[in-house]
Amino acid sequence: MKIAVAAAAVNLALTSSVVVAQEQEQEQDSIEKIRVTGSLIKRTDLAGPSPITSIDADQIANTGVTDLIGLFTKLPISGQGTFSTQGNSSDDTANGGSSVSLRGLGADSTLILINGRRVSVSPFAKGIDTAFVDINNIPLSAIKRVDIQKDGASATYGSDAIAGVINIILKDDFEGVEVSAKIGDTADGGGKEQNLSLMFGTATDKASHTFILDYFDREEVLYADRDYSRSSNQAALRPNDPDAVDFRSSSGIPGTIALASDPTNRIIDEFGNDTCPAEDIDRANNLCRYDYAPYMSMFPDAERLSYIYLGNYELDDDMRAFVEFSGQNSKSVVRGAGSPSFNELFMSGDNANHPFADDPTHPFYGQDLTMRRRTVDIGNREKRVDTDYYRAIVGLEGEFGDWSWETAYSYIKSESVERGVDGFPNSRRIQEAIDSELWNPFEPSSNSQEALDYIETTTTRIGKSTNKSLDLVFSGPIAQIGEMDVMMAIGAEYREEAISDNPDEQYLRGEVFGTEATQANGSRDSTSIFAEVIVPVSDTFEMQFALRHEDYSDFGTTTDPKISFLWTPMDTLSIRGSYGTAFRAPSLHQLGLGRTDESPNLVDTARCNAVGLGCQPQEYTAIFAGNPDLGPEESTNYNIGLIYEVTDNLDFSIDYYSYDIEDIIDSDTQFVFTNFGTDSSVVERLPTSNPSDPGEVVRIYDSFQNIGDLETTGLDLDVGYTLQSDMGDFRFSYVMNYVLKYEEYRPSVDGGRRLNRQEGEFEQPEVRYTAAMDWSRDVWSASVAVNYIGEFDGSADAGFGDKTVDAMTTVDLVVNYVGFDNTTLTVGATNLFNEEPPYSHHDFMGFVNTTHSGQGRFMYAKATYRF
Known part of the structure; x- marks a missing residue:
């Protein structure tokens, strides 16, 4: 039976979402039982009821991307909340980090796994509160494939799997030596890249070893390098647009x-x-x-050196050991204007x-x-971020009778040091220098080097994140229905997590202005027990049941069920569905955040209404703190889909999904500012002689609450068509995500709730798709893909809700040649026609850098030699 959909999500035909993640090895002409993503039960069949897309190493290579975030930003299923290093600045709180948000539900609601096990979050949260796994820690050269489960999976994997799961499978069975080198550059300046990787491995009857070394270097791109963002005076850059803002x-x-x-x-x-x-x-x-x-940096300078070792050892006929050691040192340089x-x-x-x-x-x-x-006289701001990441897994697996078991201990640690090395003034010392007449703020050229040295400071922020876990899983048959086994898995996991994010004393005393920093400290442990049962009701109908109970040390317990089915009434037709609940525990950053300064762009509605000032968005200082009383976010989700092989060459799948999330953890500073702008306990202002003027804002106080609800539904469509001809073999594919509803609710002043954001509004395109064609003939192959992000409304918060941010279409091309022994030569380009991101009125760079890329055309050449 063939129920594969050869659809591609990124300039190639991807394995259909019905073909689940698999590790298939043959031993003595028999197929081993394997564990698929989305299930804890080892089985010989490959299809399951969850919608899962798998992208292998060759397909990733054909996209032309140089890191994982480049791949995920092209996936139609990726939505708002997916972020790369684009937009890193001296004001960012997670410089150098990247992560993905499935269906736009948030990077902290997408569970990232490596080889089926968790990864520690970055010690530096994104936007001060979003805990995320930094996928820059994983070099492309080490990836065997990426599996994406597109429905909620807390019943299987626990917290954070509200939107789904991304399981990154590493290469662990390589034999020989492979060297790969890649260089690339952008068309408009900045962003030159170099990548060098070395992989070697050995295998015997009793053991296998795989070693991977990878070096990646990318130079910075400044906003000055692009015509449309070279000035923050967008009104001057766009003189024909009367609504463009300075x-x-x-x-x-x-x-x-x-x-x-x-x-x-x-x-x-x-x-x-x-x-x-x-x-x-x-x-x-x-x-x-x-x-x-x-x-300011559009993309920071980045340098990463990664190493990975994976080993498997046969201890006896029924027991094997496996180990995984990996690490990375990454460095980023981030720039901003003077403070x-x-x-x-x-x-x-x-x-x-x-x-x-x-x-x-x-x-x-x-x-x-x-x-x-x-304070331009002491230089423009420069931050240097240095991160060390370590991961160690040691485990055993084996069989007893028809049952299999697996246990492992995991230790993952990430340590980051962020230093402000230029352009950061100490406000206390500046005031002292003004008072002592050492430094004259109004005559910069008159100031001595001694005065400049006195007011300038260096800043330090140190972060650490750890994740320790011990897990044990048993799986095997518990009964039979006819000749088919009813399979069951049971298991338990104990996990300890801790984060610390500590800026130096200057930050804590509020003496460093012109930048943002977080302070957070926290730890928790959790214990979970879980079970899963697969019931083959008939030859054509399978049910899957899963249940997980978790006990957290800091907020209590949660129990999440899931039920799913796969019905195959014909060899060419399958129908699948799932229903379950999921949850996300409040992050340690949200619980343990200390006083933290943010600089959001806000509109002073109270002052605007009173005296006509503060009507344009500008930076204000907002003071945040954690909330130890937060509860978890809770979700109900279901999925129903159809997979149909129309002919031997044409097939498609379509899935309808629905998520209903309650008690979303968030802050809404603009809401607080607008509705409590004259409350002195919430908004601190300078006094004014005009009784009608509430005064200029000094600072706004805010925190995190379980304040939101979100309902979203949509369609995933995959279509694949293959064609063999005298001109070569062709594969055509089309993958689309269409958002039917995205409604995010927040509290209103009257105690009810208001619609805060919905589909089609700012940063919420309703349609994303990739249409691709692959071609191969003899020693040549090529791929071309068209990537589309639909239009959406302008930013209502910035006063441009009546504007439209246009759709963006880019074309990627890659050509491979394998005519030399053991060698693959590749040339390609992403954004081949150098499409500029569509204009948006909302911010200084002139485009929505959370949705569109400013990289422009990137051309590259790559050579791989294997011996």
Whole structure:
């Protein structure tokens, strides 16, 4: 029976979602039982009821991507919350990290496994609270295949599997030596890449060993390297668009001078020797602006060195040992413009450096002053992130009678050090330098090197994440229905997790402005027991039942069931379905976050309504803290699908999915700001002489709550067609994800709930697809793929909900030649026609960098030699 769908999700035909992940080896002409992704039971048949897509190493190579996140961003099933290193900046809290969000349900709701076992999360959370597995830790050269389970799987794997599971299977059966080298470059500057890998392995009747070394280096891409993002003044870049916004910072150099008693009473610094450049003067708002975009990283410089060893040892006829040791050192360099200050600094009226000390006729004479001022004089900001990742698995597996068993101990650790090495001022020392008249903020050219050295600081942030676990699983037959076995698996797992994310004392004292950092510390342990039963009701109908109970040390217990079926009424037709519950435990970052400064872009609705100020989005300081009283997110999901082999050459599958998630953990700072903007306990403001003006914001206080609900439904479609001809063999494929409903709810002021976001709105395209063609003939092969991301509405939060962000279509091409002995030569390009990301009004870079890529055309050449 053939029920495979040769559909591809990334410039190739992928194995159909009905063909589950498998490790198939033949031994003495008999097929071993194998464990498939989505099930704990070893079995000889390969098909199961869960919708799973498998992508092997050759298919990944044909995409032209150089890391895992490049692959996942092309998958139609990947949605909002998938993030790469694009957009890393001096304000980011997870620089150098990447992760994937299946169906747009969040990176923390997508469970990442390696060889079926968990991975420790990054010690540095994304956006201060999103715990994620950094998939940059896994080099492509080590991957045998990637399995994607597209329905909830907490009944099998526990927490975080709300959206599904990505199981990364490593190469463990390689024999020989293989060397591979790849170079590539972008069309518009920056982003040059080099990749070198070495793999060698041996195998005997009793043991096998696989070693992998991989080196990856990519130079940075700055926003200055792209015409559409080279300036934060999008209004100047797009003079024909009356709605384009000037996003230049209100904190310039030498800046804007204001009265400390009333910061709204301000003037542009055009006095003395150092004055605001003419091109940065904003007369309408009395501001000296600053164009920060050219100095910011679009993609940071990245260097990664990885090593992996996998070994299997036969101890006797019924017992084997396996080990896995892997590690990686990764380095990233992230850049940003000089640090801004927004009325945090003051100068007394009798200071000798007072700009109007010699002008008693000026209204500011003798008055205490504050300022909007950017410390460009100590350099632009530069962060260096150094991460060491280690993973060790030691286990045993074997058989007794018809039953098999497996047990393993896992230890995974990730340690990161983030250092601010340039451009970071210490606010306490700056104020001291102003008060002592050592440093003059209004005349930068007059300041000595001694003064600059005094106000500049270096910052340090140290993070560590560990995951230790011990698991045991038994599986085997418990009964028979006719000649078919009823199979069962039972098992238990004990897991300990811990994270620490600690910036230096300067951060904790709030002395480093112009950047963000988190502080979080926490640990937990959990114990789980689980069971699974597969019942072959008939030759054509199979049921699968799973149940998992988990006990967490920090929030209690949860029990999650799942039931699924596979019905094959004809050899060419199968129908599958599943129903289950899933959960996500609150992350240790969300529970244990200490005082953390964020700089979100927000609209000051209260002040805008009162006096017409603060109506445009700009950065504000938001103070976050963890919430130890959080509960888990809980989900109910179901899937129903059909797989049909129309002819020997044409087949397709279609699946309908539904998720209903409750008690989503999140924060909504704009909601807090809008609805509690005049509450002094929530929003702290500077006093003003105008009784109608609530005043400029100093800081906003916020935290995490179980505040959200989410309902989403959609369709997954895979179509595959093969054609053999005199011109070669062709494979055509089309893979689409269509979101029927995506409704995210948040609390409203009246105590009910409001619709916060839905399908088709900002960052929520309804349609994504990849259409691909593979061709092979003799020693040549080629693949071409068209990747489509549909249009969506502009950002309503930024005031552009009436705009549309257009669809984006890119084309990838790869050509392989195997005419030389043991050698494969490859040339290719991603985004072959150098398509620019569609324009969005919402932010300074002019495009939605959470959805679209600014890399542009990337051309590469690769050579692989095996001996």
